[in-house]
Amino acid sequence: MSGFDRVARIYRWLEYVAFGSSLQRARTAHLPALADCRDILVIGDGDGRAIAQLAVVAAHARIHSIDMSDAMLREAAQRLPAAARDRVTFARADVRTFDPGHHAWDAVLTMFVLDCLTEDEVRRVVTTLAGGLRPGGRWLFADFAIPERGWRRLRARVWIACLYWFFRWRADLAVSRLPASEAIITAAGFVPVAVDVRQAGMIRSICYEREGA
Numbered sequence: 765m766s767g768f769d770r771v772a773r774i775y776r777w778l779e780y781v782a783f784g785s786s787l788q789r790a791r792t793a794h795l796p797a798l799a800d801c802r803d804i805l806v807i808g809d810g811d812g813r814a815i816a817q818l819a820v821v822a823a824h825a826r827i828h829s830i831d832m833s834d835a836m837l838r839e840a841a842q843r844l845p846a847a848a849r850d851r852v853t854f855a856r857a858d859v860r861t862f863d864p865g866h867h868a869w870d871a872v873l874t875m876f877v878l879d880c881l882t883e884d885e886v887r888r889v890v891t892t893l894a895g896g897l898r899p900g901g902r903w904l905f906a907d908f909a910i911p912e913r914g915w916r917r918l919r920a921r922v923w924i925a926c927l928y929w930f931f932r933w934r935a936d937l938a939v940s941r942l943p944a945s946e947a948i949i950t951a952a953g954f955v956p957v958a959v960d961v962r963q964a965g966m967i968r969s970i971c972y973e974r975e976g977a
């Protein structure tokens with residue numbers, strides 16, 4: 765059992781109370797960039813709100829979604845539009861040990877999931893997932909961030925500390941600080957081609973392309 769099983773049914777409502785529609789807008793901001801993709805890998809999609817939209821936008825793509833939580837996977841499967849069911853597969857897997865294959869995917873999505881890993885884990889996962897992407901592949905990323913300075917920084921630090929406290933308490937999350945995921949993805953050879961910023965810089969959503977694509 766994953767600790768996230770315990771929050772699967774209330775996750776959506778907690779999010780709306782805390783941030784309104786900001787997270788969902790961040791998840792969906794760059795989905796149109798994947799409209800022509802054939803094979804898309806989704807990591808830790810939780811209750812499936814990104815996939816429900818992705819399946820509509822990328823109308824011909826095969827989508828494979830992995831998550832560590834059975835309850836989250838169930839929620840995601842229920843949310844999927846009926847017409848997309850034969851194109852989407854769900855599997856319980858830990859991204860830290862998942863093998864994405866070699867050049868198997870046109871795009872990978874990591875939305876609010878790399879923040880569940882330590883920085884060393886993010887480094888290893890990014891290297892592995894990058895190997896799974898085809899040349900010209902895209903990486904859609906969304907996560908929390910701490911702005912450089914001022915009240916925005918203070919606000920983000922307080923919110924993010926509260927979020928880690930909550931997920932440590934309810935979901936047994938072992939991590940308690942944000943990894944430098946954006947820097948790690950960039951260092952792996954990806955270039956941000958579109959950036960969407962919300963909640964005074966605390967929520968960032970980025971569409972990356974592999975350098976030299």
Ligand SMILES: C[S@@+](CC[C@H](N)C(=O)[O-])C[C@H]1O[C@@H](n2cnc3c(N)ncnc32)[C@H](O)[C@@H]1O
Pocket residue numbers: 766768791807808809810811814830831832833836857858859860874875876877880
């Ligand atoms: C904070 S929730 C985010 C869910 C969703 N991506 C979103 O945009 O809200 C983190 C999700 O990632 C999953 N997760 C956490 N660590 C994981 C891992 N190592 N491998 C696969 N999934 C993981 C959890 O089960 C949960 O569904």
